[in-house]
Amino acid sequence: xxxxxxxxxLLIFICLATWTMAEESxxxxxxxxxxxxxxxxxxxxxxxAAFVIITAGIDLSIGSVICLVGCLLxxxxxxxxxxxxxxxxxxxxxxxxxxxxxxxxxxKAKLQPFVVTLCGLLFYRGLTRGIxxxxxxxxxxxxxxxxxxxxxxxxxxxxxxxLPNPCLILMGVATLAIILLNFxxxxxxxxxxxxxxxxxxxxxxxxxxxxxxxxxxxxxxSGLGGMIFVLDIGxxxxxxxxxxxxxxxxxxAVLGGCSLRGGEGTIIGVVIGAAVMQVLRNTITLVDHIxxxxxxxxxxxxxxxxxxxxxxxxxxxxxxxxxxxKNTD
Amino acid sequence: xxxxxxxPFLQARGLTKRFSGVTxxxxxxxxxxxxxxxxxxxxxxxxxxxxxxxxxxxxxxDNGEIxxxxxxxxxxxxxxxxxxxxxxxxxxxxLADNLEVGANIFLGREPKTCGFLNSKRIHREASQxxxxxxxxxxxxxxxxSLTIGVQQMVEIAKALSVNARILIMDEPTSSLSQTETxxxxxxxxxxxxxxxxxxxxxxxxxxxxxxxxxxxxxxDGKNAGRLSKDEISHxxxxxxxxxxxxxxxxxxxxxxxxxxxxxxxxxRTQSWPQHTIDLEVRAGEMVGIAGLVGAGRTxxxxxIFGIDKALSGSITVSGQKLTNLxxxxxxxxxxxxxxxxxKNEGLILETGTRNNIGLPGLDRHRKAWLFANSGxxxxxxxxxxxxxxxxxxxxxxxxxxLSGGNQQKVVIGKWLSMNPTVLLLDEPTRGVDIxxxxxxxxxxxxxxxxxxxxxxxxxxxxxxxSMSDRVLVMHEGRIxxxxxxxxxxxxxxxxxxxxxxxxHPTEPKEDQ
Numbered sequence: 051x052x053x054x055x056x057x058x059x060l061l062i063f064i065c066l067a068t069w070t071m072a073e074e075s076x077x078x079x080x081x082x083x084x085x086x087x088x089x090x091x092x093x094x095x096x097x098x099a100a101f102v103i104i105t106a107g108i109d110l111s112i113g114s115v116i117c118l119v120g121c122l123l124x125x126x127x128x129x130x131x132x133x134x135x136x137x138x139x140x141x142x143x144x145x146x147x148x149x150x151x152x153x154x155x156x157x158k159a160k161l162q163p164f165v166v167t168l169c170g171l172l173f174y175r176g177l178t179r180g181i182x183x184x185x186x187x188x189x190x191x192x193x194x195x196x197x198x199x200x201x202x203x204x205x206x207x208x209x210x211x212x213l214p215n216p217c218l219i220l221m222g223v224a225t226l227a228i229i230l231l232n233f234x235x236x237x238x239x240x241x242x243x244x245x246x247x248x249x250x251x252x253x254x255x256x257x258x259x260x261x262x263x264x265x266x267x268x269x270x271x272s273g274l275g276g277m278i279f280v281l282d283i284g285x286x287x288x289x290x291x292x293x294x295x296x297x298x299x300x301x302x303a304v305l306g307g308c309s310l311r312g313g314e315g316t317i318i319g320v321v322i323g324a325a326v327m328q329v330l331r332n333t334i335t336l337v338d339h340i341x342x343x344x345x346x347x348x349x350x351x352x353x354x355x356x357x358x359x360x361x362x363x364x365x366x367x368x369x370x371x372x373x374x375x376k377n378t379d
Numbered sequence: 380x381x382x383x384x385x386x387p388f389l390q391a392r393g394l395t396k397r398f399s400g401v402t403x404x405x406x407x408x409x410x411x412x413x414x415x416x417x418x419x420x421x422x423x424x425x426x427x428x429x430x431x432x433x434x435x436x437x438x439x440x441d442n443g444e445i446x447x448x449x450x451x452x453x454x455x456x457x458x459x460x461x462x463x464x465x466x467x468x469x470x471x472x473x474l475a476d477n478l479e480v481g482a483n484i485f486l487g488r489e490p491k492t493c494g495f496l497n498s499k500r501i502h503r504e505a506s507q508x509x510x511x512x513x514x515x516x517x518x519x520x521x522x523x524s525l526t527i528g529v530q531q532m533v534e535i536a537k538a539l540s541v542n543a544r545i546l547i548m549d550e551p552t553s554s555l556s557q558t559e560t561x562x563x564x565x566x567x568x569x570x571x572x573x574x575x576x577x578x579x580x581x582x583x584x585x586x587x588x589x590x591x592x593x594x595x596x597x598x599d600g601k602n603a604g605r606l607s608k609d610e611i612s613h614x615x616x617x618x619x620x621x622x623x624x625x626x627x628x629x630x631x632x633x634x635x636x637x638x639x640x641x642x643x644x645x646x647r648t649q650s651w652p653q654h655t656i657d658l659e660v661r662a663g664e665m666v667g668i669a670g671l672v673g674a675g676r677t678x679x680x681x682x683i684f685g686i687d688k689a690l691s692g693s694i695t696v697s698g699q700k701l702t703n704l705x706x707x708x709x710x711x712x713x714x715x716x717x718x719x720x721x722k723n724e725g726l727i728l729e730t731g732t733r734n735n736i737g738l739p740g741l742d743r744h745r746k747a748w749l750f751a752n753s754g755x756x757x758x759x760x761x762x763x764x765x766x767x768x769x770x771x772x773x774x775x776x777x778x779x780x781l782s783g784g785n786q787q788k789v790v791i792g793k794w795l796s797m798n799p800t801v802l803l804l805d806e807p808t809r810g811v812d813i814x815x816x817x818x819x820x821x822x823x824x825x826x827x828x829x830x831x832x833x834x835x836x837x838x839x840x841x842x843x844x845s846m847s848d849r850v851l852v853m854h855e856g857r858i859x860x861x862x863x864x865x866x867x868x869x870x871x872x873x874x875x876x877x878x879x880x881x882x883h884p885t886e887p888k889e890d891q
Contacts, residue, residue: 234749235741242738245727252686252724253739253793254710313729 053307056363057322060305060356064329072336079210083203085332087214089325091200091278094220095295096302096324097227097317098271103303104231105264106244106312107156107163111170112272112299115148116292118174119276124187124286127196134196138277145273146266148174153262171296179288188285200281216278220321223271227317230267240264244312301349302327305356326352386449388413388576389434389465389545394443396429403429404440405600411545411593416567416577418587421597422620422812427580430597431547434578435467436460464544468534470553476523476530481505483522484537508536511573512566527672528559532566539575546570547578552586553809556672557873564590584613585840596620620813631824633848633864634663639695640832641683641714641801646692648682651675651856655692658851658858660801660832665823667847668836669872675856676836677719680803683834684716685709697800710739712801715794717787719805719836722779725790731775733760736793743797763792767822784815791822802826804835808842820846840869852876 069076076082095112102109119141126132126140148170155166189197199219203212231237239260242250251257275295280286306323308315330352334345387410396404404426411417421427432438434445436454444451447463454460460467474483481501482489490500505518512532522530531551538546552560567577567590581587587594594606596619604619640662645655656679660666668676682689685706694701696712718724726735737756744752760774767788771781778789787807794802807823808816823846827833837843843850850862852875860875 233751233753235745235751236749238734238738238741238751242727242730242734245729246723248724249727250738251706252716252718254707254742255738256707313727 053360054316054319054322056360057306057319057326057356061322061326061329064326064333064352068329068333068336072333075336076332079212081332081336083212083214085328087200087216087282088332089328090214090216090220091275091282092295092298092302092328093321093324094216094223094271094278095275095299096306096320097223098268098275099296099299100303100306100308100315100317100320101227101231101240101264102163102268103300103308103310104244104312104315105240105261106247106310107261107264108167108300108310109152109170109265109268109272110164110167110296111148111152111174112268112275112296113292113294114171114174114178114296115145115269115272116276116279116295117286117288118178119145119273120280120286120291121178121182121187121288123277123280124189125182127193128187128190134193141273141277142270145269148273149266149269150262152269153258153265156265157258157261175288182288184288186285186287187280197281197284200278216282219274219278223274224317224321231317236260236263241313244314246313298324298327301353305353307360326356387411387446388448390446390449391430391434392444392446394430394433394440394445396426396433396438396440403600404433406443407597407600407602409434409595411576411578414571414574414576415592416571416579416590418579418581418591418594419597420581420584420587420594420616420620421603422814425597425603425620426600427597428549429600431467431549431578431580434460434545435465435547437467461541461543464542465547466538466541466543466545467547468531468538468549468551470550472527472530472534474522474530474534474537476521478522479519480509480516480522480525480533481518483533484508484518484540486537488541504540505536508540509533511539511570512536513562513569526559528555528562531555531559531563535566535570539570543575545576545578547580549580550582551579552581552583554672557876558671560586583839584616587611587616588613617813631820631846633665634824634827634830635848636662636664636830638662640664640697640830641834642693642695643683644693644695646679646682646694647690648675648678648856649687649690650678652690654857656858658834660834662800662830662832663827664848665827665833665835665846667843667850668834668853669838669840669843669850670853670859670876672838674853674876676853677805678856679853680716680805680834680836683709684714684803686716710797713797713799714801714803715739715797715799716803717790717794717805717807719809721786721790725793726778726786728779729777731773732764732769732771732778732789732792733757733774735778735789736760736763736796739793740796759796760792763795767792767795768818782812782815784811784818787811787815787819791819795826799831801832801834804833806837807835808837808839840872843867843872844869854878 099109099112123137123141126137127134152166152170155161156163198215200216202215204218205212231240239250239255242255243257243260247257276292302324303315303320304310305326306315306319308320327349330349331345334340334342334348389411391407391409394404394407407426407430409430419427419430429438433440436457436459439455445454452463484505485501490497502518509516509518512535514529514532522533551563555563570577579591588611591611592608594611594616596604596616598620606615638661639659641660643656643658645657647655670676678687681687683694685704685708689704694704696714699712701708701712722728733756736759740759741751744755746752764771764774769785769788769792771785778786808819811819823833844867847867848864850867850872851858852860852862852872854876862871
């Protein structure tokens with residue numbers, strides 16, 4: 051709970067700072083809706099990354115899976131004229147297969163997650179570029195009904211503001227993720243495995259199955275994210291669509307309180323962490339005296355600052371805990 | 380020069396050390412003569428480690444003074460202690476196992492010529508120090524390829540290389556086999572003859588009877604007695620340590636029934652594929668597995684529990700043959716295992732008693748839709764925390780802050796929550812103080828009385844002999860012999876464990 055308050059504080063601080071500096075342009079309905087939509091989209095893929103990180107793994111292939119799905123969806127619908135339900139089913143199937151193969155390679159072939167998903171990062175992008183021959187894939191003005199899934203919004207009664215659809219999707223995903231992580235047997239297993247896989251195995255847990263599940267969830271949410279991104283933007287260039295998104299997802303999860311050592315993290319924290327990243331990017335665009343070309347430097351510095359503060363707070367808390375523990379002995 | 384006969388070589392007077400309100404040492408004194416083996420004993424938490432750390436300069440006392448040859452010395456830091464010739468050999472060895480023996484001995488003090496390592500000199504001088512501890516190995520050997528016993532000798536050689544006059548050894552034999560321990564004692568005797576003073580900390584009182592010239596006993600951070608050579612006896616030491624008379628180590632009744640609860644047939648483990656193992660434990664029976672370190676005892680338990688896949692063989696629990704030899708079928712059949720390395724294999728250190736105790740039962744007690752039954756988990760953890768008297772401030776206090784004995788009780792409680800019919804324990808009382816040991820023994824006895832079949836591995840002779848209804852002795856991957864409760868003596872076990880034949884082999888099922 052304290053951890054969420056910290057990251058929430060950071061989010062509010064950045065929002066207020068941007069508001070003061072950029073004034074009206076930050077709180078205009080247009081900007082806020084775009085910002086919320088973006089944050090929600092990145093929130094979805096950050097939740098996926100969080101599941102993998104909680105089991106002490108890593109997934110570097112998120113951006114490339116987004117590229118694969120983002121290019122294949124318009125390609126299937128426009129170039130191949132595959133019916134919408136079938137195309138969506140195929141995309142879900144592809145994401146599932148990717149997650150399964152990552153999980154199997156990591157648990158059964160005992161390869162390191164970093165290596166497996168690094169190869170995935172290269173492989174899926176190359177595969178996409180090969181399939182669509184490096185051509186930009188778009189909906190060519192069609193499929194507007196399907197696209198409202200990402201571009202549409204629900205008016206908030208009594209205000210000029212609307213709630214973008216991706217935000218509703220994120221709420222659904224986050225609710226399911228919270229239930230899975232905190233209230234089901236599998237979520238508890240994930241936290242246990244992230245802390246100490248050996249002890250979990252000694253407790254009779256099928257650790258392989260739980261780890262595979264984490265990679266499947268991550269790939270499915272990457273696929274969902276890729277679909278929403280391409281529906282939102284309308285087109286995807288295979289060369290750079292989703293580039294670096296795995297890093298945004300991982301950074302969001304880490305800012306939100308996940309430790310790369312595993313076993314730690316809350317879904318709410320991760321969603322807020324993802325939002326912090328997007329607000330920062332928005333700040334850099336809106337505030338005139340921050341040059342946009344230093345965007346990565348600003349984001350990097352903020353993540354480092356956040357993680358450092360967290361580490362210091364934790365060290366302090368651990369010291370205090372150790373002291374009280376000694377006193378009760 | 381001062382008169383050595385009157386003034387002790389190393390003297391500590393009125394040492395007091397507090398850690399944020401907790402007094403670890405309270406006015407403790409220690410007096411060590413030149414060239415003696417001085418044992419310091421006490422239960423866990425009695426202040427031995429703190430005293431040793433102060434003598435080695437790792438920590439500084441709040442009050443009191445340390446005198447060497449009658450002159451007060453300041454030991455602010457390990458280097459100052461080393462300059463005075465005091466070296467501490469930690470329980471966990473501090474060697475880099477990817478480096479050669481010679482490089483380890485001179486780590487940080489490498490002889491150089493023109494800024495380059497002088498490896499010839501390293502190896503020549505390393506060989507000298509190695510021969511002082513009776514090691515005839517090439518200093519170019521990688522430390523990682525040596526056994527723990529030999530690594531310990533390397534560590535001693537390293538201490539000698541800084542001209543240590545006082546060697547402090549903290550539980551040096553805790554991971555050594557019997558032969559390695561004997562070798563260590565020879566080296567200690569040798570060093571003593573060369574005038575090196577040794578301060579020796581151990582829980583193993585038999586060892587102290589063998590090698591110590593004098594014993595200082597600590598209890599609750601205070602001096603609790605001093606024994607001279609002719610006063611040293613097992614009973615006297617135990618009495619001083621616990622402050623009461625334990626006339627017998629542990630006396631127990633036998634609850635063995637006639638029904639076989641665990642039957643293992645022709646089991647082949649991955650580490651000893653050339654041997655098959657057959658054994659049987661009856662309901663309520665306690666069977667101890669003795670043997671030297673590396674005899675395949677842990678591997679046998681791990682194979683029965685299914686955490687390591689057995690190559691072949693069958694396991695039957697309460698008449699039901701396991702269809703599949705893996706951990707989950709074993710647990711479902713009623714097998715539980717308290718592993719040797721509780722911190723890595725038994726516990727999730729960063730979580731509390733509730734999560735640790737509840738973990739194995741999450742699946743069994745789950746509700747619909749895979750929802751975890753938190754209420755059941757909480758009730759289980761409350762019940763076992765209470766019944767086993769686990770000392771913790773609340774059920775989410777991270778178990779890494781608990782003492783060794785309490786941690787072990789959490790591991791046992793975690794498995795009792797699964798109502799096991801077969802309990803496997805690997806070194807159940809390692810690193811646990813005497814009070815908690817007695818509680819664990821009482822618990823094992825209660826379980827046996829309830830009909831649980833208990834199979835346990837122990838390297839402590841007194842534990843195996845007094846707890847077992849039957850002792851199986853392992854030697855190089857096979858069961859070398861079986862001893863009934865009446866025949867189990869230290870000599871008989873050692874005889875079998877070192878490859879001898881049983882003097883009085885007992886027929887199975889005639890040992891009650």
